[in-house]
Amino acid sequence: MNDAFDLRSGETHIEVHKFRGGTILFATIFALLVQAFLPVYWPKVATLDLPLLVTIYFGLSRRNPSTGLLLGMVIGLLQDSLSKTPLGLFGIAKTLIGYLASSIGAKLDTEHPAARFALTGVFFALHQGIIVLVQRLLLAHAEPWFTIRLAIAALVNAAVGVVLYFFLDRLRKS
Amino acid sequence: MVAIPSRHRSLVLLTIVVVVQVLLLALQITRESQGSLIRVWTVSAVSPFERAGAWGVSKVRGTWRHYFALSDTARENERLKQENDALKLQISQLRAKASEADRLAGLLNFRETQERVPMVGARVIGSSADANSAVIYLDRGQHDGIKKNMGVITPDGVVGKVIESFSDTAQVLLLTDRDSGVGAMIEETRIQSPVGGTGEPLLSMKYVSNDDEVKIGEHVVTSGMDRIFPRDLPVGTIAEVKVGAPPFKFIRVRPSAQLEKLEEVIVLLTTDPVVMKKKTEGSASAVPPPQAKPAVKDTAAKTAPGKRSQEQAAKPADNPR
Numbered sequence: 001m002n003d004a005f006d007l008r009s010g011e012t013h014i015e016v017h018k019f020r021g022g023t024i025l026f027a028t029i030f031a032l033l034v035q036a037f038l039p040v041y042w043p044k045v046a047t048l049d050l051p052l053l054v055t056i057y058f059g060l061s062r063r064n065p066s067t068g069l070l071l072g073m074v075i076g077l078l079q080d081s082l083s084k085t086p087l088g089l090f091g092i093a094k095t096l097i098g099y100l101a102s103s104i105g106a107k108l109d110t111e112h113p114a115a116r117f118a119l120t121g122v123f124f125a126l127h128q129g130i131i132v133l134v135q136r137l138l139l140a141h142a143e144p145w146f147t148i149r150l151a152i153a154a155l156v157n158a159a160v161g162v163v164l165y166f167f168l169d170r171l172r173k174s
Numbered sequence: 175m176v177a178i179p180s181r182h183r184s185l186v187l188l189t190i191v192v193v194v195q196v197l198l199l200a201l202q203i204t205r206e207s208q209g210s211l212i213r214v215w216t217v218s219a220v221s222p223f224e225r226a227g228a229w230g231v232s233k234v235r236g237t238w239r240h241y242f243a244l245s246d247t248a249r250e251n252e253r254l255k256q257e258n259d260a261l262k263l264q265i266s267q268l269r270a271k272a273s274e275a276d277r278l279a280g281l282l283n284f285r286e287t288q289e290r291v292p293m294v295g296a297r298v299i300g301s302s303a304d305a306n307s308a309v310i311y312l313d314r315g316q317h318d319g320i321k322k323n324m325g326v327i328t329p330d331g332v333v334g335k336v337i338e339s340f341s342d343t344a345q346v347l348l349l350t351d352r353d354s355g356v357g358a359m360i361e362e363t364r365i366q367s368p369v370g371g372t373g374e375p376l377l378s379m380k381y382v383s384n385d386d387e388v389k390i391g392e393h394v395v396t397s398g399m400d401r402i403f404p405r406d407l408p409v410g411t412i413a414e415v416k417v418g419a420p421p422f423k424f425i426r427v428r429p430s431a432q433l434e435k436l437e438e439v440i441v442l443l444t445t446d447p448v449v450m451k452k453k454t455e456g457s458a459s460a461v462p463p464p465q466a467k468p469a470v471k472d473t474a475a476k477t478a479p480g481k482r483s484q485e486q487a488a489k490p491a492d493n494p495r
Contacts, residue, residue, distance in 0.1 A: 081216030
């Protein structure tokens with residue numbers, strides 16, 4: 001758990017990143033607090049899904065599907081707790097995103113900002129898709145699959161994600 | 175015991191975790207309860223930070239308004255005559271104080287007008303962590319007498335209702351949320367219909383017949399039929415009217431309360447029907463309502479149960495969630 005090491009499979013050379021103690025806990029709590037607090041004063045901030053960005057980042061960096069899905073589950077359940085949604089809605093969505101992000105992170109190099117932008121946009125859309133699916137199947141809420149607002153939110157989150165990931169990179173163990 | 179290949183372990187874990195959460199969801203739907211322990215813990219853990227943040231923001235804003243803004247004014251005034259400087263500074267100070275006090279004075283006037291209605295003022299300290307739901311958190315909860323389903327208002331109009339109450343915090347579903355609704359009627363024509371959220375800034379008035387005449391600019395007020403809000407509280411103003419899919423019109427309502435800029439609100443400390451006094455034009459003094467019955471908690475207890483159920487049965491569509 002202390003140092004960076006390499007996953008070597010044939011020609012691929014993917015580095016697994018470790019972070020300074022408490023980074024994941026601090027980033028998770030910070031993201032949830034900011035998400036719950038800032039929209040009171042700046043409603044536009046609600047477009048961001050910082051807990052999702054944190055889930056994606058640590059999934060892509062740690063590259064361990066089990067860790068990724070458990071982290072996603074915890075973040076999702078905490079987000080559910082701070083929302084009016086039934087417990088499990090964000091939990092399921094972020095569990096799946098955490099799993100996918102860490103699975104993809106183990107196969108691809110996701111350090112380039114362009115790759116991060118694209119992946120975050122795709123994961124955001126997928127996350128919303130999972131939420132809508134669960135709402136339709138389990139909660140009988142006929143939420144729309146796609147809206148322009150959602151597309152804009154995906155782009156905004158992807159852009160903010162790239163900047164956020166840059167700062168989180170500074171917290172890696174060298 | 176069957177050994178799971180290591181490459182499949184994470185997939186098995188994923189399946190277990192997702193299935194457990196699906197069961198958790200199903201359990202909540204069956205029991206219609208969302209007040210589970212994890213929610214109480216999380217809100218209890220987060221609300222002190224939100225409270226501190228709200229305090230910090232108000233201090234920063236106060237410092238900005240009272241110091242930096244006045245410094246700018248002072249710098250400008252230095253170019254003018256010294257005598258005018260002093261006067262302008264004084265006016266600026268008074269204006270700054272007045273604008274800061276306006277909201278609180280509004281709340282106080284409202285409370286004084288409605289002195290017989292049990293209510294408590296609360297500060298907004300947080301919002302939903304989910305962009306798709308319009309939820310806010312207040313700095314008051316069960317200790318202040320706040321319970322689930324109590325109405326939340328400002329002097330401008332209806333804000334929403336309490337959906338969860340914790341020891342020192344309460345969760346409020348805003349009127350703009352898709353799951354929100356309030357029994358309402360058009361003030362001028364007394365046409366009744368529930369008004370609900372759409373997930374957007376404008377509300378939707380759902381069940382007004384295409385045959386009814388509705389004009390843009392007409393005022394929408396509470397009908398009192400939802401048993402949460404008293405009659406005749408402002409809900410909003412008609413902003414858009416179209417002929418909708420038969421038999422109902424497509425009507426959008428602009429909320430009276432500034433739901434995106436809420437900082438202080440009033441919680442009605444009763445889930446029983448109450449009657450509020452109407453404010454007279456240009457003053458905060460009150461006049462008795464037409465149906466002048468005591469606006470206190472005991473009102474409902476004194477009302478015959480049969481009458482209550484008759485009223486509810488008379489307008490089932492006007493009793494949103």
